[in-house]
Amino acid sequence: MVNAQPPKNMLTVRDNRTGKVVDIPIQDNSIPATAFKVLKAPRAEGEREENETEKGLRIADKGFLNTAVIRSEITFIDGDAGVLRYRGFPIEQLATKSSHLETAYLLIYGSLPTASQYKVWQDEVLHHGVMHSDAEQFFKSFRYDAHPMAMLTSAFAYLGSYYSEANPSLQGQKLFTKGDPESLAVMDKQIYRLIGKATTLAAMAYRVRQGRNFVTPPTGLSYTGSFLYQMDHLGEENYKPHPVLEKALDVLFLLHADHELNASATTVLQTGSSLVDPYSAIAAGCASLYGPLHGGANEAVIRMLISIGKPENVPGFLEAVKRKDKVLSGFGHRVYKTSDPRSFIVRQIADEVFRVTGKDELLETAMALHHEAMKDDYFVKRKLAPNVDFWSGLIYRAMGFPLDFFPVLFAVPRVVGWLAHWRQMMLQEGGVKIWRPRQIYVGPGKRDYVAVDERVAEEGPRLTPSPVVHSG
Incomplete structure (x- = not known):
């Protein structure tokens, strides 16, 4: 019996959280980011609901270091x-x-x-x-x-x-x-x-x-x-x-x-x-x-x-x-x-x-x-x-x-x-x-409104507005 080999123009990804394997097509040396949305997993114990793990994997790319957003015919750059x-x-x-x-x-x-x-x-x-x-x-x-x-x-x-x-x-x-x-x-x-x-x-x-x-x-x-x-x-x-x-x-x-x-x-x-x-x-x-x-x-x-x-x-x-x-x-x-x-x-x-x-x-x-x-x-x-x-x-x-x-x-x-x-x-x-x-939301989880006279002040230069000295 001959083992079937996956096509070379595919990226095979295994999600170790669930064992799920997906084949993602490679076109023009790129893969669609949305393909990773099918990699869904149940939320782990203690994990934040804001991670939205059940909705599929997201791609993090701060500053668009390796994200292609459009197919273009205009300008080509080879930086190296x-x-x-x-x-x-x-x-x-x-x-x-x-x-x-x-x-x-x-x-x-x-x-x-x-x-x-x-x-x-x-x-x-x-x-x-x-x-x-x-x-x-x-x-x-x-x-x-x-x-x-x-x-x-x-x-x-x-x-x-x-x-x-x-x-x-x-x-x-x-x-x-x-x-x-x-x-x-x-x-x-x-x-x-x-x-x-x-x-x-x-x-x-x-x-x-x-x-x-x-x-x-x-x-x-x-x-x-x-x-x-x-x-x-x-x-x-x-x-x-x-x-x-x-x-x-x-x-x-x-x-x-x-x-x-x-x-x-x-x-x-x-x-x-x-x-x-x-x-x-x-x-x-x-x-x-x-x-x-x-x-x-x-x-x-x-x-x-x-x-x-x-x-x-x-x-x-x-x-x-x-x-x-x-x-x-x-x-x-x-x-x-x-x-x-x-x-x-x-x-x-x-x-x-x-x-x-x-x-x-x-x-x-x-x-x-x-x-x-x-x-x-x-x-x-x-x-x-x-x-x-x-x-x-x-x-x-x-x-x-x-x-x-x-x-x-x-x-x-x-x-x-x-x-x-x-x-x-x-x-x-x-x-x-x-x-x-x-x-990727990393802010507070759900919290309840507190009346003004019951609040504890947040301290620190980034947590409070700066005062302005007014002239005149």
């Missing part, structure tokens, strides 16, 4: 090999041969456009860059020292108030999920608007803090050329941004356009899964990117280099990092375990920019830090190589952008990636299911 591809195209090829707007088409629609397709795409995006005149009053309502990311996040949400046609709450839940020509046309129009107006909103956030009048997007310039024009134009006749700086910013935009399911992209999808309008979803992504663990890293690099000062201070700084007295910004990555492929491209761009702007005084310090860290076993063993943020901050600084504007320069191009993932989810087979993660 230092590989980044948009729709199959290596980022190195796109950075040298393509443009941000062409790559945006690729990310959103899946292929590189023909000349005629690209003309329609570029014309529509640039045409939709103009803002309603009411936006001037909106931006001027912020305090003079408001952070530009706070303004940009608010502006994306504000933008949605103009377009009731784009709101599934008003037009029907299937507005973006039907996939028919009419639905796709409505979706495309919002994509044009969001990408086209992203640079305009960013430029308005910049100029309002400079006390300057706003500039209407010009005609005849590229996407990044138009952005620089709106920021820099002061009434000069026939003004055009410097072509080297325009090209450098375009490549930086391309490199930052998407990076798979990072925190902000995941936020856009989580928010979008409720079928909210795309403007609200993009605003949520912008808020996520605002955090210092995400979009603020290139700003942190410059502040770190300023704190180090001169190249001769680098060894002492690195020793402080080893003692965990200091934080090393711009090195290492949640995904890349060798090197960030974007960092090599950005380093080349930096040389071109510095030939125009002059060398940043922090460049020598940055190069010394890079050199010392890369020959130190402490950082090599921990795979802490420079990432894209290490050099991009120096470029932005050399071009004259304020430090707190750096996250905006990350958010503007990332709108493309957010929209690509949002569109893919709206059109996925089987429709959209609202994202509703599980939790």
